[in-house]
Structures are given as structure tokens and as C-alpha cells.
Amino acid sequence: MSRDRLPAPLPTLLTANPVPAAEPGDEERLAAIRVAVDTRRALTAAPVHSGGGLLRALLTGRRLALLAGLTVVAVSVPLGITIAGPGMHDRGEDGLITAAVAADGTLSCGGVHEGYAKPIRPGQSKVRLFPTVVPEGWQLVDVFARDSTGPAACITPSLVASDLDGQGVMRGGVSVSGPVDRISFEDGGVQPVPAPVRVDDVLNGRPAVRYEFSRDDTVDYSWIWADDRGKHWQASVTGYPLDRAKELMTAVETDGNxxxxxxxxxxxLRVVHQRTGRPYPAETSFQNWYIRFNVGGRERTVSVESDRLVPLAAELRTGLRLRELAGQPEIDFSGQIYYEPQAGIRAIAEVEDDADDVRAMLAGLRQLSPDDPLLGRYALRE
Structure with a gap:
């Protein structure tokens, strides 16, 4: 099974790995490994002093502590569903982007664009979201930040259209990625069970390769095809039988890039994301912001990523519900809450039996000023 087909949120966890494929002797990678290990070291919990009374969460009656001495900059940015391409446009030595086609028809970057992460001081981070409320029994330990790069063109959809019912539950959808200059088909290796079916097909009058991938008593379909310029596109359809999937694909039209x-x-179906402007680059830059808590002796971390190329609505999966939290989008994945406090930013928090408390904490995230003393107080010593 390709890493793109792992159940959510595992692909996100894999992407967050700062060194997915280190090689012995590579000093830069070894240094990055050391950073990754250091940031996962055992907790040295620092107590959070509460003051100013108690703040009652909107979503729960449980007690929440208000952090003292907090100076925040309010975040109030309307959600946009269309995000333009990123600023990085490096297409490699030959100026071309090559993507691998996995056994289930999804695109991957192989080992060409693995990405990296390097530590930065929290005050230098563009995103400095800090909790104004913390659930009872939680202790804020530290915050830390990373400057990162990761693959873009081969894994980021350029168009996403979804069928949502009246409750915001996704019944099915279409996702289109591309264009990429070259593709290679992966053969061999570990295969999903049951193995995807790969057949030649015709899609909207063009020769195409179709993949059928069975999971959870459903079948997903994807197609790979080339346009008039020889550029390659990939589309996936979920939640529909083959005849209906091909009908939906007649709504997909390409013109140049x-x-x-x-x-x-x-x-x-309605469009929840459409790339505008130039195609995605091979790699894109972003920043990661982490808030680490000690909850009953266990580590709980809220991770935040800036410069997201797609809105949270584009990450919805069939059977999951798009909700609102404090007026902003939220998705409940298995054991995690994905939250979009503002356009281009995504926060992920682990949930156990405390979903309402976690939601109240996420809804209370506010942007600190870069010179706020709390950043110095809680910055990870590294």
C-alpha cells in the first residue's frame, strides 16, 4: 500500500517525520535526526499558573484554566476555499517534475523530494498560536517550531469537488492532481490486499489507465491520462459505482495548466478547492508549530502547519463530517481533530475521551506577538 493510501491521519504523521529516509554518513541528515530525537525526549513538565478565575468552555461544563499574563493578537481571517499556488517553483535540475504512480493509481514523489525540517526560535515562526485556555489536569510543557519543506506537485490536488449532505457528511467526491511533466509506474514491492486492478480505458475521449482499489466494502476509482501537451493528470473518485464515477469525470476539464x-x-457536487495561477512546484515551504502538554504523565501535542496549499474542506473523506468550531472548519478523524483556525493554517490535536475539552482548547488558540514573554518562558530548550 502506498503511503498516500494509508488511512487518515497516518499520511499526515508520515509527512511530519523530519527525516523519513536518512542515510548513514550524511551529516545534514544526521543532524536532523538528532533534532527529531531531542524534540521527542522525555517530558520535563513545567506547571502552568492559572489566574484571573475560571473560563467556562462553550462546548463543555468541565473547568478550564485561564493562562495568566497572556497577550494575544486576535485571529480573524475569513475562510477561503481557493488558494493560489505557493512561492517556491524549483522544478529540479532538468526543470521537469516526475511523479511515481503507485499500485492504486495515486501519485507519489518517491525518494526525490523527501523534505526536511530545521528548528527555529518560536518568536521567528509566522504561526505562534498559544492556548488561552487549558483543560483541567493538563500542564503546558513547551512550544517549539520548525522551518520545513515537503513535496507539493505530486501529492497536492489542484481541484477537489465534494458531495456533502445536509449535515456536512461527505457522500463522495472527485480529486484531480496535476499537471506533472513525467510519470513512472511503480511495479513490485509491497502490494495492498486485495491488489488494485489496473486496466486500459478511455476517459472523456482520451486514452487513460484506470485503477480500481477496494477498501471497506467500497471501490475507489482513479485515472491517469495525458493532455494535448503531453502533461499528465491524475483523478480519483470515491463513493460511487464505476458508471457514475465516469459520469462525474465528464465535469473535469483541463486547459493548459x-x-x-x-x-x-x-x-x-460543489468545488471546495481549486488551484489558481501557476502549477504547484516540486517542493513547497511551510512552518510547523508545536504545543506540548503533559496530561496525567502522558505527552499530548497539538501540531500546527502554516502555508497549507489546500483548505481543510479538501481533506474531507467519504463518511466524515465537516463541522464548525468557533465559526471555522473542523473534521473529526479517528482519534484526532483537524481544525482550521484561519485560511492556510491547520491544527491537529489528539483526542481520547476528552473531545469537548480539546475543542474548547483549539477554539481558544490565539496568535502571540513575536516578543511575548510567554514564548521565552515556554520555548523548548534546544
């Missing part, structure tokens, strides 16, 4: 959705051909 852009992909469009002909809404009249699929009125039940």
Missing part, C-alpha cells in the same frame, strides 16, 4: 469543474454536469 488549469483544471476546471463543469458544475452543470455534476450539480450534486
Amino acid at each position: 488549469q483544471v476546471f469543474w463543469a458544475a452543470g454536469k455534476a450539480p450534486d
Whole structure:
């Protein structure tokens, strides 16, 4: 099974790994490994002093502690569902982007663009979200930040259209990635069980390769095809039988580097993300911000990523619900809450039996000023 097909949120965890494939003798990678190990060391919990009374969460009656001495900059940015391409446009030595096609028809970057992460001082981070409230029994330990890069063109969809019911539950959808200049088909290696079916097909009048991938009593379909310029596109359809999936794909149109959705051909679906401007680069830059807690002797970490290329709504999966938290999008994955406090930023928090407390803590995240004393007080010593 390809890493892109791992159940959510495992792909996110894999992407967050700062050194996914280190090689002995590579000093830069070894240094990065050391950073990764240091940031996972045993907790040395620092107590959080509460003051100013108690703040009652909107979503729960349990007690929450208000952090004393907190100076915040309010975050109030309307959610946008269309995000333009990033600033990095390095396409490699030959100026071309090559993507590998996994056994289930998804695109991956192979070992060409693995990404990296290096530590930065918390005050230098663009995102400095800090909890104004903390659930009872939680202790804020530290915060730390990373400057990171990761693959973009081969894994980021350029278009996502979803069918949501009246409660925000996704019944099915279409995701389109591309264009990429070259593709290679992965053969051999570990195969999913049951193995995906790969057949030649015709899609919207063009020769294509179709993949059928069975999971959870459903079948997902994906297609790979080339446009008039020889650039390659990939599309996945979930939640529908093959005949309906091909009908939905008639709504997908490409013109040069852009992909469009002909809404009249699929009125039940709405576009939740559409790339504008230049194609995604091979790699993109972003920052990671981490808030670490001690909860009954266990580490709990809230991770935040900036410069997201797609809105949270584009990460919804069939059967999951898009909700609102403090007026902003939220998705409940298995054991985690994904939250978008503002456009281009995603926060992920682990949930056990305290989902309401976690939601109240996420809703209370506020941006600190870069010189706030709390950043110095709680910055990870590294």
C-alpha cells in the first residue's frame, strides 16, 4: 500500500517525520535526526499558573484554566476555499517534475523530494498560536517550531469537488492532481490486499489507465491520462459505482495548466478547492508549530502547519463530517481533530475521551506577538 493510501491521519504523521529516509554518513541528515530525537525526549513538565478565575468552555461544563499574563493578537481571517499556488517553483535540475504512480493509481514523489525540517526560535515562526485556555489536569510543557519543506506537485490536488449532505457528511467526491511533466509506474514491492486492478480505458475521449482499489466494502476509482501537451493528470473518485464515477469525470476539464469543474454536469457536487495561477512546484515551504502538554504523565501535542496549499474542506473523506468550531472548519478523524483556525493554517490535536475539552482548547488558540514573554518562558530548550 502506498503511503498516500494509508488511512487518515497516518499520511499526515508520515509527512511530519523530519527525516523519513536518512542515510548513514550524511551529516545534514544526521543532524536532523538528532533534532527529531531531542524534540521527542522525555517530558520535563513545567506547571502552568492559572489566574484571573475560571473560563467556562462553550462546548463543555468541565473547568478550564485561564493562562495568566497572556497577550494575544486576535485571529480573524475569513475562510477561503481557493488558494493560489505557493512561492517556491524549483522544478529540479532538468526543470521537469516526475511523479511515481503507485499500485492504486495515486501519485507519489518517491525518494526525490523527501523534505526536511530545521528548528527555529518560536518568536521567528509566522504561526505562534498559544492556548488561552487549558483543560483541567493538563500542564503546558513547551512550544517549539520548525522551518520545513515537503513535496507539493505530486501529492497536492489542484481541484477537489465534494458531495456533502445536509449535515456536512461527505457522500463522495472527485480529486484531480496535476499537471506533472513525467510519470513512472511503480511495479513490485509491497502490494495492498486485495491488489488494485489496473486496466486500459478511455476517459472523456482520451486514452487513460484506470485503477480500481477496494477498501471497506467500497471501490475507489482513479485515472491517469495525458493532455494535448503531453502533461499528465491524475483523478480519483470515491463513493460511487464505476458508471457514475465516469459520469462525474465528464465535469473535469483541463486547459493548459488549469483544471476546471463543469458544475452543470455534476450539480450534486460543489468545488471546495481549486488551484489558481501557476502549477504547484516540486517542493513547497511551510512552518510547523508545536504545543506540548503533559496530561496525567502522558505527552499530548497539538501540531500546527502554516502555508497549507489546500483548505481543510479538501481533506474531507467519504463518511466524515465537516463541522464548525468557533465559526471555522473542523473534521473529526479517528482519534484526532483537524481544525482550521484561519485560511492556510491547520491544527491537529489528539483526542481520547476528552473531545469537548480539546475543542474548547483549539477554539481558544490565539496568535502571540513575536516578543511575548510567554514564548521565552515556554520555548523548548534546544
